[in-house]
Amino acid sequence: MTLGTNTRLGTVDIFPPADKHIYLDAASVGLSHKGGAEAISSWQNALAEQGTIAFDEQAEVECLDNLGSAAARLFNTHIDNIAIASSETVLMSSLAWAVLPSKGTNIIATEVTHPSTIYPWIRVAEQSGAEIKWVKADSNLSIDPDELENAINEDTSVVCLSHTEYGTGQTYDLKRFAAAAHKHGAILVVDATQSAGQMPIDVTGTGVDAVATSTYKWLCGPFGTGIMYVSPGLQKLNPGIIGWRSHQDMWDFQADRLVMPNNAKRYEFGTMAYGTAFGATESLNYLLGHSVAKITAHNRGISQHLIQGLKNLGADVLGPDNVADRSAIVATRFPGKASADFAKTLKEANVITSLRRDFIRFSPHLYNSIEDIDRGLAAIKAAL
Ligand SMILES: Cc1ncc(COP(=O)(O)O)c(C=O)c1O
Known part of the structure; x- marks a missing residue:
């Protein structure tokens, strides 16, 4: 039917x-998947009553891997290309410091983008001397996609877009802007917090370099969970945020060396409110069930x-x-x-x-x- x-x-x-x-009001906070919300409460209650008896080290790994698998399906990629942390902003910030666009280059953004999409890049640009190049909106707050594409030039290092703009909902063709960025040797970095769950995102088919999202809007999940796709090229960089989970064998606990995993997991750095990952996994699998x-x-x-x-x-x-x-x-x-x-x-x-x-x-x-x-x-x- x-x-x-x-x-x-x-x-x-x-x-x-x-x-x-x-x-x-999904663009502010989506209604939460009921089963997901229940999974978070039962995890929290079990933890309060039983500590590591209820949540051991294996469970600590598995809960992020399960969310990673669902996220890989959502973005049409392999789990090795997915990192989990507590929000879009955290993941985007870590990525921005990893890329650290150099002086003399420009970072393209629309003037109607969400602060959390571009602030991390503004911060690293202040550090490095890179320039932010703003693309203007018309009186209807629309961005002309041709103007956006024409703003990308040989000095561009990063095209940084909200896939769907938080205000008007304007949505960009990721394949087009990935190709335009790559033509000039730049990368396309995308904040999908307003699109993931309502618009298809195929990182493999579009060639986008990174996609980060929080889960509490269109993914009908909780606050406290963020997902990031990282292309293999960006998996070799040095993330801006690192911690005990950044080592390839995080249970080794030897602090005088750090060897990062050769995949997107190098962008996972520490503990988080793990229960939220159970909730987000439920809601993502539910949405994927509908397609x-x-x-x-x-x-x-x-x-x-x-x-x-x-x-x-x-x-x-x-x-x-x-x-x-x-x-x-x-x-x-x-x-x-x-x-x-x-x-x-x-x-x-x-x-x-x-x-x-x-x-x-x-x-x-x-x-x-x-x-x-x-x-x-x-x-x-x-x-x-
Ligand atoms: C496009 C976009 N990015 C990011 C955020 C919020 O980011 P975070 O969940 O990391 O605080 C919002 C919230 O409205 C948003 O619309």
Whole structure:
């Protein structure tokens, strides 16, 4: 049976709050997979009651490997190319220090990118003397992909993109920008925190050099877990953050030498809130069971319905017009209404969205249906 957009793809037994609220806020925090949340609690309780009897050294290795396997499937790669840590920012920072773009080179970023995508690169550029080259957005906050590509030149060392922009949801063609970066001897580094789980990411097919994501948005997982794909070329570098897990045999505990693994695991450096990895593994496997392509199609159907409904109500929709360049994120301004006040009004009407800068951001996901959108649009109409 093919589920239509009038049906939730993620059902309310898995995402109970989807029944209680018109929850259109995955770009801020996605609803958590119920089984994943339960796995985290039971791990924490077992640890509190039994310590290493419940969580021994083998389990400490396996919990990250299990998440690594799921992440490898998500990104269409081998587990050797995956590193796990506590967030996108941590992994991106470690990578930025590993790459350390040199003086005289430039790092390409869009001016509407998320701070966590580019701040790590700004920090290393301050250290090395590399330059950040910002690509401007138009008045609709859209980036012209041709302008983005034309900004890459022979001095470019890194093209650093949010695959999906946190504000407008504009989504870039990774294959195109990986090829453009490589043509000039640069690398393409991607923050997928707003795309992983809602848009397909094929690191093998696109040739992207690194992809990092946190798990609490479109992956329906917890805070506290980040995943990074690292291409074999970047696996030879010296990560910015290292610790006891950075040694190839981490149980060896000899501190006067450090031999790093010859794979992405060299970017895993220490302990973390390991229970979150159990939760993220559950949610990733659940999403993979549906297939991300199916989630993309579902989300596209409901977000296009939302866009049409918002336009009918006189709202301005930001971002690109071309559907292929969009994701499920819909950024809006309501003429004559202050977004900050109107976002509060919507919350009181049980329509859960986010205020970002001077616009309201809607972000439906697999647990939403067309009916949710229609209920949300009716509440907006009443509030207007
Ligand atoms: C594109 C993007 N990257 C990163 C983050 C947050 O990063 P972290 O989970 O490492 O704090 C966000 C959060 O909104 C985001 O939208």
